[in-house]
Structure formats: C-alpha cells, structure tokens
Amino acid sequence: MSETEIFDVVVIGSGAAGAMAALRARDQGLSVLIVEKAHKFGGTSATSGGVMWIPNHNLNNEGDSREQALDYLDSLCKDVKQRDRLEAYVDEAPRMLRYLSSTGVQVIAANWPDYFPDKPGARADRSIICPTFDGRQLGDDRYPLMREQYNRFKLFGRYAMDLTETFALMARSKGWRKTVVNILRRYWLDRGTRKLSHRDRRFTQGAALMGQIYKQLFDRGVELRMDTKLETLRTDSTGSVTGVEVSNYGRAYEIGARHGVVLAAGGFEWNQALRDRFYPVPGLTRHSSTPEDANRGEALIAAEKLGASTEFTEQGWWIPTMTLPMPGASNFHEIHQAAFDVGRPHSVCVNRNGVRFVDEATGYDSFGQAMVDDQLKTGANMPCWLVFDATFRDKFSAGGLMPSIVTPDRKIPSDWWDHYLFRADTLDALAAKIKVPVDALKRTVAKMNDYARTGVDPEFGRGGNIYDQFFGDATVKPNPCLGPIAKAPFYAVPINNGDLGTKGGLRADARARVLDQAGKPIPNLYAAGNCSGNPFGSVYPGAGGTIGPALTFGYVAANDIAVRSGNARAAAE
Structure with a gap:
C-alpha cells in the first residue's frame, strides 16, 4: 500500500x-x-x-x-x-x-x-433549517455534482423551492401565485447558470x-x-x-x-x-x-x-408514499411522498377492509408504524387507500398528483386512471373500483362527515393537537384537519409504507x-x-x-x- x-x-x-x-x-x-x-x-x-x-x-x-x-x-x-x-x-x-x-x-x-x-x-422550536445557498459557491465544476433533489421538491419538476415556498404552494395560501412567478423569474433571469446546467443554482432544504x-x-x-x-x-x-x-x-x-x-x-x-x-x-x-x-x-x-x-x-423512518409514472417515460416510475397529504381535510385513509386505522394527520413516522401494526393485525394494509373528494382534489396534492388547478383531470394521462389513480361519481362506484367493501367505506365516510361537522374525531383524535393543525387548512372550521367528503367526483390513490431510510x-x-x-x-x-x-x-x-x-x-x-x-x-x- x-x-x-x-x-x-x-x-x-x-x-x-x-x-x-x-x-x-x-x-x-x-x-x-x-x-x-x-x-x-x-x-x-x-x-x-x-x-x-x-x-x-x-x-x-x-x-x-x-x-x-x-x-x-x-x-x-x-x-x-x-x-x-x-x-x-x-x-x-x-x-x-x-x-x-x-x-x-x-x-x-x-x-x-x-x-x-x-x-x-x-416544544415547537427545536427544528433547525438552513437558508437558501448559492450552489455555484462550490465551484462550477462541483455544483452540478451534488445529489439533486427529487422532482417532488421542485416546482414543475425543475425550479427549487425552500420550505416556506413549498408549504405556501401546497396549501395555496395567500400570495401563492406571486410565489410561483418569483420562482420562475429567478430561474430564467439567471442566464449564466443556464449556460452551465439546467439545475437551479438556488440550493434549498x-x-x-x-x-x-x-x-x-x-x-x-x-x-x-x-x-x-x-x-x-x-x-x-x-x-x-x-x-x-x-x-x-x-x-x-x-x-x-x-x-x-x-x-x-x-x-x-x-x-x-x-x-x-x-x-x-x-x-x-x-x-x-x-x-x-x-x-x-x-x-x-x-x-x-x-x-x-x-x-x-426492525424499524424504518416511515413515511407514506405513492407511485406515478415518470413524465415522458411511462415505463419508469417515481416515488412521491404523501407525508402531509394524508391528513388534509376532505379525505380519509382506510385499509382494504374500508376501515380507518390511524389519525391521518399524525407524524408521518407514526402513520407508517400504524400501517405496520394494522397489517400485522388485519392483513389488509400496505397499501392502504387515501380517499378524497373534489374539494380536496381542487386544493391539495395527493402524493405526486398535483391539485386540479395545476393538473386538471383532463390533463392526466389515460394510462393513470384505474391503475395509479381512481375516480368515480359515487362512493359505491369508487369502492367497487378499488375492491373495498362498499358498506364499510360508506360507513367510514359518513363518520368522517359527522366529525367534520362537530370538529371532534372520537376514534383517533385527528386535528386535536398543534402538530396535526400545523399542516391543516385554517379556512376549514371547526377543525382544520376535518372536512366533509361529499363533493363528487370521488378519488382514491394507493398509499405505500415508504421510508426516509432505516x-x-x-x-x-x-x-x-x-x-x-x-x-x-x-x-x-x-x-x-x-x-x-x-x-x-x-x-x-x-x-x-x-x-x-x-x-x-x-x-x-x-x-x-x-x-x-x-x-x-x-x-x-
């Protein structure tokens, strides 16, 4: 040597x-x-x-x-x-x-x-983040060599977003359109970097x-x-x-x-x-x-x-994920995190028996542990189903499925329907498509609609603590994590127990x-x-x-x- x-x-x-x-x-x-x-x-x-x-x-x-x-x-x-x-x-x-x-x-x-x-x-102040970093400070030969973030963390799969921008767009909060314009402007006005690489020089998250x-x-x-x-x-x-x-x-x-x-x-x-x-x-x-x-x-x-x-x-850092074909290459797939999507109002998660098993708005690791426990108990989880209505579809993402204002149903590739994403005009028809017992799913949705009216989830306490509420929708009352699942059409996507590592x-x-x-x-x-x-x-x-x-x-x-x-x-x- x-x-x-x-x-x-x-x-x-x-x-x-x-x-x-x-x-x-x-x-x-x-x-x-x-x-x-x-x-x-x-x-x-x-x-x-x-x-x-x-x-x-x-x-x-x-x-x-x-x-x-x-x-x-x-x-x-x-x-x-x-x-x-x-x-x-x-x-x-x-x-x-x-x-x-x-x-x-x-x-x-x-x-x-x-x-x-x-x-x-x-507490609510123990998490530390870093501000945006100019990647070209690494040197023009090195900046493209750092592992790049996934498309799911970028706007339109290209433009870097920090956490504040990400959450603003996820919830379509006030000023989100201006946020989009600013992100696009930053990227395309950076002509020097565009000559080097498609990658955004703004390193975020x-x-x-x-x-x-x-x-x-x-x-x-x-x-x-x-x-x-x-x-x-x-x-x-x-x-x-x-x-x-x-x-x-x-x-x-x-x-x-x-x-x-x-x-x-x-x-x-x-x-x-x-x-x-x-x-x-x-x-x-x-x-x-x-x-x-x-x-x-x-x-x-x-x-x-x-x-x-x-x-x-025996443990992973669990996080719910869903799968979609890669744009322009349908034989290949991308994994999309659904960490916060599963707990948004106007939705519910059920196992393949049509039954809830978790506070959907809980931390993503706890969600994954609940999937494991339910699979061991019932054999009817992994994947489970995220079921939501048109109100949810209009406003929130579902894993890699962007809100309808960004990706309306008419723009979804035909090969996605009834394979990666399911839609029906009634809950009965949706249950038949995803092979979940109709009566069980309708009972679950009826309960969720009752909880949305009262603001209290007596089964799992969804929206009952500040963490749940942190990722809810403040415009939904009385509980930002509970909204009725009532507006057709109805949708479902399969949710897998993914991870952030072991x-x-x-x-x-x-x-x-x-x-x-x-x-x-x-x-x-x-x-x-x-x-x-x-x-x-x-x-x-x-x-x-x-x-x-x-x-x-x-x-x-x-x-x-x-x-x-x-x-x-x-x-x-």
Missing part, C-alpha cells in the same frame, strides 16, 4: 454524518478522505428537507433545557437501552450546532412542533445544508472520492480496523486509516434481503423515498463480518464507537447516521430527527478520534 493512500481518517459516505465527521476531523488537524460510491455527493441528506432536530440549541428557544429535552424523550423512548447514548445526544447536539455555525454554516430555528406535542417537555457544509470542506482541502464503493474493512492481528478495501469501476484497492474509519454510508432500505431479514413487514425497496438503489447496507454487512452487533433494525443499524455507543456482540468497541471503527442505530429507538421525536443525530454523532466520532490520536483542538467546544 503506497503512502499516498494512507489518511488519518477515512469516512465512508458523503451525507450529513460523513460530511460532519470529515469537517470536524479536518478542523482537529487530521487528514481525511471521504469515500462515496455514487456518482454524486451529498447522500440522502442532500435530497431531504434538511431539517435538524436539536434540543436546547439556544438560538432563540429560551426556556428549553437539558432536563426538559430528556423529559420529552423519556416519555417516548421506552425501548432505548443505552441511556448514556441518549444523554450524549442531548448534550452534544447543541455543541455540534454551535461548532457548525462557527464554521460559517448559517442556521435558523423554525416554528415546527415536536411530533408528540402532548408529551411532557414538548437538504441541498442548502449540504451545500454549506461542502463549501467548508472544499475550502479546507478535504478530498472527496466518488464512484468508489466500500468492499471490506481491513484489520490487523489485534482486530483493530486499519483501513478499507474499495472498488472503483471494478478496480479494487486498499486505503489505510491511521486513527479511524467512520461508517456513514446510510441504511439498508434498498436491500430487499436485509429488509426481509429484519422487518416484521418487509415492504418493498421500491417504495422507499430515498435515492434509488443507493443505501444497500454495505457498511453494515462489512462491519457484521468483524462481529459488530446491531440494534433497532432507523436501525450498527450498535454504537455514546462515543459513536461500533460495538461487538459482547458490547465492546471494535478498535478504530465508528458509525453515524442511518448506518447506526439511532439514539431514539423506535421513536421519531420531531422534524429533523434523522439528520440531527447524523450530524451529532459524526461530530462525536471525529472528536473521539482526535482525542485518541492526540490531535484534539477545543474538543469540548
């Missing part, structure tokens, strides 16, 4: 966890290499909403505290066995955020309720976060090696990890790591064999909303060969060290992000509950490596 192929730290994966580990390690004076198997960098994080759940961050959430955050998490995280890892997250996440800000990355606290707002210690971090990484000279896949972890006679074997277009070679390898390569949601092994209801890889065929669990498999243990692998993975301790079957650290091996078990167990506490821990334990791993190597610089910052 040549000297040029030895680094202090080798990071596997270029998403939030890997990027943070690399940035912090470099600022601790360590040489770092990031290895990414894809043709583009930024990982799933770059395609995400880019939100970080950070308790007690003190940007403007006066009154939050370590104790309050732990009260909230303790009320939820009943299956967590590593209490010190949970506490490490609460302690280290604010330090990570202060460090991130100190590097020049801009962050903003959002007014976003925790996903369980009725639990003790819940997850791309804004990752763009800012990679600006710092590239400014520091950190090497990023794409098209390079982890094959195996290398060890010495004592069992310490000494490096990795990787491959690039079939050429295998080794890279040494003097002080540590950080596994940050995402989860295993695109590996059907691992889903079948771990999940009680496996679902299909193609229902995932993460980059297609990207996260296949190579890092988990490599670490298991060294005796690494796992945790929480919740479980390699078992790591409070210092992000990978643990073996006996609970002892494997020397020089670390894991962060969805490659590792998350600190919350089966729970998704709030918006950013995936990226927050990914960044935090990437930061923790780098600090631990720096301390062990004698390079620690302000590690307690």
Whole structure:
C-alpha cells in the first residue's frame, strides 16, 4: 500500500454524518478522505428537507433545557437501552450546532412542533433549517455534482423551492401565485447558470445544508472520492480496523486509516434481503423515498463480518408514499411522498377492509408504524387507500398528483386512471373500483362527515393537537384537519409504507464507537447516521430527527478520534 493512500481518517459516505465527521476531523488537524460510491455527493441528506432536530440549541428557544429535552424523550423512548447514548445526544447536539455555525454554516430555528406535542417537555422550536445557498459557491465544476433533489421538491419538476415556498404552494395560501412567478423569474433571469446546467443554482432544504457544509470542506482541502464503493474493512492481528478495501469501476484497492474509519454510508432500505431479514413487514425497496438503489447496507454487512452487533433494525423512518409514472417515460416510475397529504381535510385513509386505522394527520413516522401494526393485525394494509373528494382534489396534492388547478383531470394521462389513480361519481362506484367493501367505506365516510361537522374525531383524535393543525387548512372550521367528503367526483390513490431510510443499524455507543456482540468497541471503527442505530429507538421525536443525530454523532466520532490520536483542538467546544 503506497503512502499516498494512507489518511488519518477515512469516512465512508458523503451525507450529513460523513460530511460532519470529515469537517470536524479536518478542523482537529487530521487528514481525511471521504469515500462515496455514487456518482454524486451529498447522500440522502442532500435530497431531504434538511431539517435538524436539536434540543436546547439556544438560538432563540429560551426556556428549553437539558432536563426538559430528556423529559420529552423519556416519555417516548421506552425501548432505548443505552441511556448514556441518549444523554450524549442531548448534550452534544447543541455543541455540534454551535461548532457548525462557527464554521460559517448559517442556521435558523423554525416554528415546527415536536411530533408528540402532548408529551411532557414538548416544544415547537427545536427544528433547525438552513437558508437558501448559492450552489455555484462550490465551484462550477462541483455544483452540478451534488445529489439533486427529487422532482417532488421542485416546482414543475425543475425550479427549487425552500420550505416556506413549498408549504405556501401546497396549501395555496395567500400570495401563492406571486410565489410561483418569483420562482420562475429567478430561474430564467439567471442566464449564466443556464449556460452551465439546467439545475437551479438556488440550493434549498437538504441541498442548502449540504451545500454549506461542502463549501467548508472544499475550502479546507478535504478530498472527496466518488464512484468508489466500500468492499471490506481491513484489520490487523489485534482486530483493530486499519483501513478499507474499495472498488472503483471494478478496480479494487486498499486505503489505510491511521486513527479511524467512520461508517456513514446510510441504511439498508434498498436491500430487499436485509429488509426481509429484519422487518416484521418487509415492504418493498421500491417504495422507499430515498435515492434509488443507493443505501444497500454495505457498511453494515462489512462491519457484521468483524462481529459488530446491531440494534433497532426492525424499524424504518416511515413515511407514506405513492407511485406515478415518470413524465415522458411511462415505463419508469417515481416515488412521491404523501407525508402531509394524508391528513388534509376532505379525505380519509382506510385499509382494504374500508376501515380507518390511524389519525391521518399524525407524524408521518407514526402513520407508517400504524400501517405496520394494522397489517400485522388485519392483513389488509400496505397499501392502504387515501380517499378524497373534489374539494380536496381542487386544493391539495395527493402524493405526486398535483391539485386540479395545476393538473386538471383532463390533463392526466389515460394510462393513470384505474391503475395509479381512481375516480368515480359515487362512493359505491369508487369502492367497487378499488375492491373495498362498499358498506364499510360508506360507513367510514359518513363518520368522517359527522366529525367534520362537530370538529371532534372520537376514534383517533385527528386535528386535536398543534402538530396535526400545523399542516391543516385554517379556512376549514371547526377543525382544520376535518372536512366533509361529499363533493363528487370521488378519488382514491394507493398509499405505500415508504421510508426516509432505516432507523436501525450498527450498535454504537455514546462515543459513536461500533460495538461487538459482547458490547465492546471494535478498535478504530465508528458509525453515524442511518448506518447506526439511532439514539431514539423506535421513536421519531420531531422534524429533523434523522439528520440531527447524523450530524451529532459524526461530530462525536471525529472528536473521539482526535482525542485518541492526540490531535484534539477545543474538543469540548
């Protein structure tokens, strides 16, 4: 192995966890290499909403505290066995955020309720976002190489939108037409960028976060090696990890790591064999909303060969999704998230027995867990059905189906009807089309119409807390999440239990060290992000509950490596 192929730290994966580990390690004076198997960098994080759940961050959430955050998490995280890892997250996440800000990355606290707002210690200010970033600051040769956000996060599949713009258009709130005009104007007046790429130079949401971090990484000279896949972890006679074997277009070679390898390569949601092994209801890889065929669990498999243990692998970061053909290429499909659509007024979700099974406006992870539970109980879920009327159709999206003001029925391709999207003039006819018992569906809709009149859902409490209401329609009274399903025609789309990745993975301790079957650290091996078990167990506490821990334990791993190597610089910052 040549000297040029030895680094202090080798990071596997270029998403939030890997990027943070690399940035912090470099600022601790360590040489770092990031290895990414894809043709583009930024990982799933770059395609995400880019939100970080950070308790007690003190940007403007006066009154939050370590104790309050732990009260909230303790009320939820009943299956967590590593209490010190949970506490490490609460302690280290604010330090990570202060460090991130100190590097020049801009962050903003959002007014976003925790996903369980009725639990003790819940707040509405723990989710952190990043403002829009000019992607061309990465350099004109690099800006097109960051993984691009999905069409579902763009206006008309092309124009970048930040979260404020996205929510304004989703709800058609006051001024939404002006928002559309401004987005189009920005894009087409940027003639210099249009000569380089179709991609919008405005990096928003997850791309804004990752763009800012990679600006710092590239400014520091950190090497990023794409098209390079982890094959195996290398060890010495004592069992310490000494490096990795990787491959690039079939050429295998080794890279040494003097002080540590950080596994940050995402989860295993695109590996059907691992889903079948771990999940009680496996679902299909193609229902995932993460980059297609990207996260296949190579890092988990490599670490298991060294005796690494796992945790929480039966859980995903669930989110309801639906499938539509790709525009202009009907033999190919796109997955569309329906996280907030399933809880809009004038709609209901039912299993294949025509029966409700969840508060549809609940957090998307809780919605997915309810799908799993109902499938195990009834065998009639996954997919379930989102049923809605013409009022809903006019105003709201249903996964990839845009409101009728954007995509009227006459513009929907003929091959979509009765395959991806169902429509009928009566509930009886709709039930017959989707093979749901007619009487059961009509009873369910009749109940929902009663609930819409009273404003109270006695079955599941839909719209009964501030999180539900946050994504409701304020013009609908008395409950913004409940509206009558009464105006023909009636529609239905199948909803699958998709995911934002896997919740479980390699078992790591409070210092992000990978643990073996006996609970002892494997020397020089670390894991962060969805490659590792998350600190919350089966729970998704709030918006950013995936990226927050990914960044935090990437930061923790780098600090631990720096301390062990004698390079620690302000590690307690």
